[in-house]
Amino acid sequence: MSDRRADFPALLAELKPECDALIAQYEQPRSALLPIIHLFQSREGYTSPEAMRAAAAMLDLTPAVVESTVSFYTLFFRRPVGKYVLQVCRGLSCSISGANDIMAYFREKLGIGHLQTTQDGLFSYEEVECLAACDKPACMQVNLEFVYSLTPAIVDEMIAAMRAGTYATAPMAQTDAPGKTWQVDQNDEVSTGGKSKGARDVSDPDNAGGLGDKAGVIMLDRIVDRDFAFRGRTSERVVLEEPAQIKELVNEDAHH
């Protein structure tokens, strides 16, 4: 595990009781996966490989199962993001209600494109599929909070408030530098040669763009790193030996 995440064990120890409480609410422990990931993301600002491994250990799932779940949702960020994550809907209802103009306005105003973060680490920008708020187009999510009926004036007001630190929605926590991430060329996102959208021209090997591209494989390597040793296999899953500290925390209750 890299030095920059040396603080993770302390965070895990702090959040473990809350995780236990979440697990206790469900008949099957694995049902607590999404709330647990939300909990870690609310503290780290993104869903780190360490958080995914910890969730896997607590729920007796493989890290790959956790990673595949996390990668399914635009609600989870698998790489460090800016203080404000701006996710604009590009679905049909929003598209016919001015979303294309709004997206172009955001790109111009921020100087970044889809899946990019400003150099100052303040904004990450993403164009996402239908956000299920089609009755209030054009819409977006800011740090997962909805904003409806977008106009350029609303965008101006929003960006100004974020820059001034007065925007109503709280900024994302920052435990890792977002500045070097999401530097992805999106000029030709349609023809991606089989790579996932947003993963072209990833220049930073530590920038995980998703499965199917080199950066995504690197992310998986970080999740399933040498801290894990296989201790057994069932027909359904590989059972993992947790890193010492995680194991200690997870098994705490069993010894009492």
Ligand code: FES
């Ligand atoms: S198309 Fe934008 S919320 Fe459905």
